[in-house]
Amino acid sequence: MAAQTILFDFTLDAGKTATSIQRQEVARIVRNELEHVFTQLELAYSMESMDNGYFSVLHENKETIITCRIFQQGLLTINVEYYLAAGKEPILSFDTGKRLEKALAKSLQALSGQKIPTLKRGDVARYYPSADERIIEYDIDTLVYEARSPFQKIQIMHSKTLGNMLILDELQNIAxxxxxxxxxxxxxxxxxxxxxxxxxxxxxxxxxxxxxxxxxxxxxxxxxxxxxxxxxxxxxxxxxxxxxxxxxxxxxxxxxxxxxxxxxxxxxxxxxxxxxxxxxxxxxxxxxxxxxxxxxxxxxxxxxxxxxxxxxxxxxxxxxxxxxxxxxxxxxxxxxxxxxxxxxxxxxxxxxxxxxxxxxxxxxxx
Amino acid sequence: MAAQTILFDFTLDAGKTATSIQRQEVARIVRNELEHVFTQLELAYSMESMDNGYFSVLHENKETIITCRIFQQGLLTINVEYYLAAGKEPILSFDTGKRLEKALAKSLQALSGQKIPTLKRGDVARYYPSADERIIEYDIDTLVYEARSPFQKIQIMHSKTLGNMLILDELQNIAxxxxxxxxxxxxxxxxxxxxxxxxxxxxxxxxxxxxxxxxxxxxxxxxxxxxxxxxxxxxxxxxxxxxxxxxxxxxxxxxxxxxxxxxxxxxxxxxxxxxxxxxxxxxxxxxxxxxxxxxxxxxxxxxxxxxxxxxxxxxxxxxxxxxxxxxxxxxxxxxxxxxxxxxxxxxxxxxxxxxxxxxxxxxxxx
Known part of the structure; x- marks a missing residue:
């Protein structure tokens, strides 16, 4: 069981997102590009009158839900989320995602942009922080053991490349x-x-x-x-x-x-x-x-x-x-x-x- | 410039999310727990009548926006997003986030849950996929060089621990x-x-x-x-x-x-x-x-x-x-x-x- 969350973000010239009207224009461009990939896209909700930004919810058949947020400082975030049944192909593949990122960056004349690699939700826990709180995704395929002692939550997870790993209170210890x-x-x-x-x-x-x-x-x-x-x-x-x-x-x-x-x-x-x-x-x-x-x-x-x-x-x-x-x-x-x-x-x-x-x-x- | 996105997900007994009424009960528990951290929380929007799920938008002062999605299969995803000005403390710290995850897991009697380490958006690009499409966050502090050749986008990024890295078309090559x-x-x-x-x-x-x-x-x-x-x-x-x-x-x-x-x-x-x-x-x-x-x-x-x-x-x-x-x-x-x-x-x-x-x-x- 898993949902997929695909995050995009773009840095825009802050001069293009300073006013509510400008942010609505950015939102229009975003929606237009998204419609090339999600052809049945509909607007469900928007908060347009925010002092400091714009927020909207778009969806395709109520299955893929996309939130779009524009910060007055020139930052745009787009979050795409859908349920991926076992054995099905992703709705937004690696390549389609990259193409969408490039198309958005071009239409928006973005200063920079990135597509964050797809996050898998609800599957076996695989995301752990490094010592400096960076996200690391392990190639974990099995939860081997789980128990709660009087002191901590103990898990042994199996990683395809690192072997069994000892996880204590959701922090990686040794493998x-x-x-x-x-x-x-x-x-x-x-x-x-x-x-x-x-x-x-x-x-x-x-x-x-x-x-x-x-x-x-x-x-x-x-x-x-x-x-x-x-x-x-x-x-x-x-x-x-x-x-x-x-x-x-x-x-x-x-x-x-x-x-x-x-x-x-x-x-x-x-x-x-x-x-x-x-x-x-x-x-x-x-x-x-x-x-x-x-x-x-x-x-x-x-x-x-x-x-x-x-x-x-x-x-x-x-x-x-x-x-x-x-x-x-x-x-x-x-x-x-x-x-x-x-x-x-x-x-x-x-x-x-x-x-x-x-x-x-x-x-x-x- | 950066926004922070903090993702939580929980696996619930599918018997607790099968009907619309059950999903609204889950949403009520989620909102209740979130209000302990976000005391000014308001409901902005909800899609309750979905055949296969529930979706809502909550916010605090229109600054922190939280989406909550409940899939009928028993998966719950919560996405928290806010703008973090330079030098400010995160609204949801590492420890507060972990505590919130634990409180939610307990109230929801979740089968499993995780808080994905905080994602930083709009800052220097730092997320790249591994060969098997896992997300890796590099400790990149500077974009040293960027140019577009007739063949590809060329970037040199500086990582604190790996030194300069060659990134071609947003894929890591050598450091x-x-x-x-x-x-x-x-x-x-x-x-x-x-x-x-x-x-x-x-x-x-x-x-x-x-x-x-x-x-x-x-x-x-x-x-x-x-x-x-x-x-x-x-x-x-x-x-x-x-x-x-x-x-x-x-x-x-x-x-x-x-x-x-x-x-x-x-x-x-x-x-x-x-x-x-x-x-x-x-x-x-x-x-x-x-x-x-x-x-x-x-x-x-x-x-x-x-x-x-x-x-x-x-x-x-x-x-x-x-x-x-x-x-x-x-x-x-x-x-x-x-x-x-x-x-x-x-x-x-x-x-x-x-x-x-x-x-x-x-x-x-x-």
Missing amino acids: ESDLIYTETLMGRGVENYEGKEICILGGGDGALLYELLKENPKHVIMLEIDELVMQACNKYLNTICGDVLEKRKTEQYEIIVGDCVDYMKKFIAEGRKFDYVFGDLTDIPISDTPIGECWDFIRTIFEHSFQLLKPDGKYLTHGNGTSCLESLQLFEDQLRLLKPKVKFTTTKAFVPSFMEEWLFYQVTFA | ESDLIYTETLMGRGVENYEGKEICILGGGDGALLYELLKENPKHVIMLEIDELVMQACNKYLNTICGDVLEKRKTEQYEIIVGDCVDYMKKFIAEGRKFDYVFGDLTDIPISDTPIGECWDFIRTIFEHSFQLLKPDGKYLTHGNGTSCLESLQLFEDQLRLLKPKVKFTTTKAFVPSFMEEWLFYQVTFA
């Missing part, structure tokens, strides 16, 4: 394609984990634990809040987590299901120290601990982590998309607030399922 | 980030170009010529139809094409501006042979030669290319996105039609600016 994410986070080939004591905060997908165990650490402890995430990943993401989520405790590692902040406090009280602490939590905090806003949470994690580190220990974590300059700056501001002082380096990698380059931090005592 | 594209096309490290004679069909961005010249070939001839593309790339893509487009003829290479089919015919008539022929043309043919539809064009290119190859020569070309199974199949069907018979291998690479994995072909005489 089978993303070994590079884990390898960059852990600095494979740079860091030496042999004989080391390691603590992972979060990491419920199991990929980091799986890769770390290949490097012969002394012991890894993982603090993950959401049992159900681990069950889902164990079942559907085992190309990236192997069988590490099958058992909760071996000689090499232990997975504790609980709030990492609580356990960090416990470890601090016990005087326990690690060579490496990994921040592998979701971007949006799901801890129950009442610690205020997002940045306060992140700083709390930092503070506790550094109390758990040996003097030459390292805190390794993901930052954000490299295009999110403001967010990365805020992140680094939090690092600079820490006492005792810390210093950091960064690495980056293009993560296939994020469809963007991602920045990773390596933080040590200054 | 500064895409060395992997050229290296996979040429099979770097696998093929030996030393002392070889090479012909490039297309390749106007200069990247392939630039990389081939590093491998000490005897001579490279490049047949590119569009002078203006080369001028644009020489100026704005020189991180990937170096200075090879500065000169049109040296001892090592020659660039001929013309229709490659004409020159291939000429070379065939002269009995000229190459060790390698590269198909590096745009996906949609822009040749003037009247040779019918797209696949006929591609087969013509194949046939001529193989007439130009030495018995142990190779034809190297890009195929399509690996998710375009049907298109790749058609491509291989064309290869199987060739006489004398050919055989082929494939390689693939994730091309950053395509945001998808791409398939490349290596074709030899069978």
Whole structure:
């Protein structure tokens, strides 16, 4: 089941859309061009007397509904929407859409124009935002798993090119394609984990634990809040987590299901120290601990982590998309607030399922 | 200048949207939830008597216009659109939008729902389709160059993470980030170009010529139809094409501006042979030669290319996105039609600016 929404927009000389009469003339040209494609077009409604714009609803057989909006600033948006039954050809194909865009741009003498690639509505969810809130359409063909834990909505979606993907609260987390994410986070080939004591905060997908165990650490402890995430990943993401989520405790590692902040406090009280602490939590905090806003949470994690580190220990974590300059700056501001002082380096990698380059931090005592 | 369009869609139990009265009840719930966010909401228009659905227009101060459509099949689409002046905060933020989606899904007892990431309209063109017609939003911040040649519309756009990008007729071609594209096309490290004679069909961005010249070939001839593309790339893509487009003829290479089919015919008539022929043309043919539809064009290119190859020569070309199974199949069907018979291998690479994995072909005489 799906509807198709096809959006066009055009930038016009603002001198041509300043008055109500001018906007009606633009609307007339639009309707004329649309009628070449939608031959049964009828006007259903229009708001012509708006101070700052024009809006109309056109339709063909009440099946294809087209809204047309003209902003006084010189912007024109056209939204076409219809129901596409399974197996039917689109009413507005890729090529027809492009031709319509060109014809409209020409008739309107537009300064610029674009046809946004067709959006599919009501089908399996396939649109997710990148770190900088750009729209990404994944080639998802199946919802493999869906459940709601006490902490979040958990989905495993299958992408034709990326494999199974873990989606938490409608945000993309990791996919089978993303070994590079884990390898960059852990600095494979740079860091030496042999004989080391390691603590992972979060990491419920199991990929980091799986890769770390290949490097012969002394012991890894993982603090993950959401049992159900681990069950889902164990079942559907085992190309990236192997069988590490099958058992909760071996000689090499232990997975504790609980709030990492609580356990960090416990470890601090016990005087326990690690060579490496990994921040592998979701971007949006799901801890129950009442610690205020997002940045306060992140700083709390930092503070506790550094109390758990040996003097030459390292805190390794993901930052954000490299295009999110403001967010990365805020992140680094939090690092600079820490006492005792810390210093950091960064690495980056293009993560296939994020469809963007991602920045990773390596933080040590200054 | 930009408008924001925020799309929501929900899948409902079709038993709840089958009759006009049921659809009006759904519309009432939608309006009620929308009023929590848009407190001045008014109904401007509704089409309630449609056989197969319901459609209404709501607005707040005639500034934010919301259309709501309910399809009898159980699909509900909500489109929110408003003008966002530069420097202003969005009326519907990311978080508010997510909360609204959750509230609607709950009140409607929806089977599934999604908020499509906000679309920006009228700003610099940033939405391009992938090979399988998925929408991709690039982090484009500037239109660097735009011109119309006799063959196509040429744009250079700047992406914050991918560098300058070459856009031809509103399709993404290559970006500064895409060395992997050229290296996979040429099979770097696998093929030996030393002392070889090479012909490039297309390749106007200069990247392939630039990389081939590093491998000490005897001579490279490049047949590119569009002078203006080369001028644009020489100026704005020189991180990937170096200075090879500065000169049109040296001892090592020659660039001929013309229709490659004409020159291939000429070379065939002269009995000229190459060790390698590269198909590096745009996906949609822009040749003037009247040779019918797209696949006929591609087969013509194949046939001529193989007439130009030495018995142990190779034809190297890009195929399509690996998710375009049907298109790749058609491509291989064309290869199987060739006489004398050919055989082929494939390689693939994730091309950053395509945001998808791409398939490349290596074709030899069978």
